[in-house]
Amino acid sequence: MSTPDSSSTLSKPSTASDPGGEPAAPPTGPAGGAISAAEAVISTARLTKRFGTTAALDEVDLRVRGGELVVLLGLSGSGKSTLLRCLNGLQPISGGEVSVLGQRVDTASRGELRALRTQVGFVFQQFNLVGRLSCLENVLTGALGRVRGPRYGVLSYSRALRREALAHLDRVGLADRAFQRADTLSGGQQQRVAIARTLMQRPKVLLADEPVASLDPENAGVVMDLMFQICVEEGLTVLCTLHQIDLALGWAKRIVGLREGVKVLDREASGLTRAEVMEIYQRVEPGRPEGAGEGLPT
Numbered sequence: 290m291s292t293p294d295s296s297s298t299l300s301k302p303s304t305a306s307d308p309g310g311e312p313a314a315p316p317t318g319p320a321g322g323a324i325s326a327a328e329a330v331i332s333t334a335r336l337t338k339r340f341g342t343t344a345a346l347d348e349v350d351l352r353v354r355g356g357e358l359v360v361l362l363g364l365s366g367s368g369k370s371t372l373l374r375c376l377n378g379l380q381p382i383s384g385g386e387v388s389v390l391g392q393r394v395d396t397a398s399r400g401e402l403r404a405l406r407t408q409v410g411f412v413f414q415q416f417n418l419v420g421r422l423s424c425l426e427n428v429l430t431g432a433l434g435r436v437r438g439p440r441y442g443v444l445s446y447s448r449a450l451r452r453e454a455l456a457h458l459d460r461v462g463l464a465d466r467a468f469q470r471a472d473t474l475s476g477g478q479q480q481r482v483a484i485a486r487t488l489m490q491r492p493k494v495l496l497a498d499e500p501v502a503s504l505d506p507e508n509a510g511v512v513m514d515l516m517f518q519i520c521v522e523e524g525l526t527v528l529c530t531l532h533q534i535d536l537a538l539g540w541a542k543r544i545v546g547l548r549e550g551v552k553v554l555d556r557e558a559s560g561l562t563r564a565e566v567m568e569i570y571q572r573v574e575p576g577r578p579e580g581a582g583e584g585l586p587t
């Protein structure tokens with residue numbers, strides 16, 4: 290795990306929302322070159338999402354290369370969840386274009402979206418496990434996109450799938466809980482089961498929406514380290530929203546910042562300082578000191 294370099298003296302990140310400021314720098318890949326739409330696994334162009342008069346996303350351009358681990362930061366309400374939901378078609382968009390794994394999401398048919406979602410894992414803040422089912426059966430449901438017909442009970446899955454599910458549980462350190470009801474586990478353990486379920490899906494892309502927001506700081510660190518470690522080992526393309534800057538700086542290849550629906554930062558994490566990241570959260574309102582705001586990160 291890399292560590293944040295607080296001694297770096299990089300220039301102030303450009304922000305699209307600063308009056309007269311430069312637009313956010315174009316995304317760069319591991320070699321530092323700009324990422325073309327063709328090589329991007331996740332790509333949005335002028336992505337706009339409005340809820341009534343609220344622009345949750347305002348012309349967001351984002352490109353994520355295969356195997357990249359990108360963390361999305363921003364104050365509560367800045368549009369992070371909306372962006373993730375637009376990427377797998379859970380949220381229809383108001384303007385622009387969205388492509389994931391070469392599939393246009395905004396113009397996709399239901400069948401195309403269904404096919405795409407088998408390749409895109411989603412980890413939620415609230416785990417979304419079926420509490421009355423065992424951990425093993427919850428993990429097995431991750432394979433439902435690649436088996437025919439409904440399944441009821443662990444034994445309705447093939448021996449090979451059961452073995453695979455157990456291996457994923459083992460990987461998240463919970464093989465000994467395989468037959469325990471999911472709702473009897475702690476929050477951190479439940480999120481680890483949810484991660485195992487997502488792995489069972491054999492995704493190429495992982496979208497994670499504040500996966501540790503409901504956990505205490507110690508468990509949050511353990512679960513995030515585990516999740517990111519596995520993603521790196523699997524070569525998954527990851528876009529993860531977080532409120533923990535240190536976790537983001539420790540693991541992310543790239544950090545993208547949203548402020549009121551506008552992309553205000555898009556930089557390689559290496560060399561980025563905590564102070565520079567904190568600029569994402571700064572906003573100036575009449576009568577309020579700069580940087581004041583609720584939902585500030587830890």
Ligand SMILES: Nc1ncnc2c1ncn2[C@@H]1O[C@H](COP(=O)(O)OP(=O)(O)OP(=O)(O)O)[C@@H](O)[C@H]1O
Pocket residue numbers: 340343344345363364365366367368369370371372
């Ligand atoms: N279904 C909806 N209907 C109306 N407004 C919505 C809806 N979903 C999101 N919004 C609005 O869009 C904006 C962005 O919300 P979003 O949930 O994407 O923010 P966020 O950055 O993920 O926040 P948090 O960190 O609290 O999860 C907010 O102003 C929110 O109120």
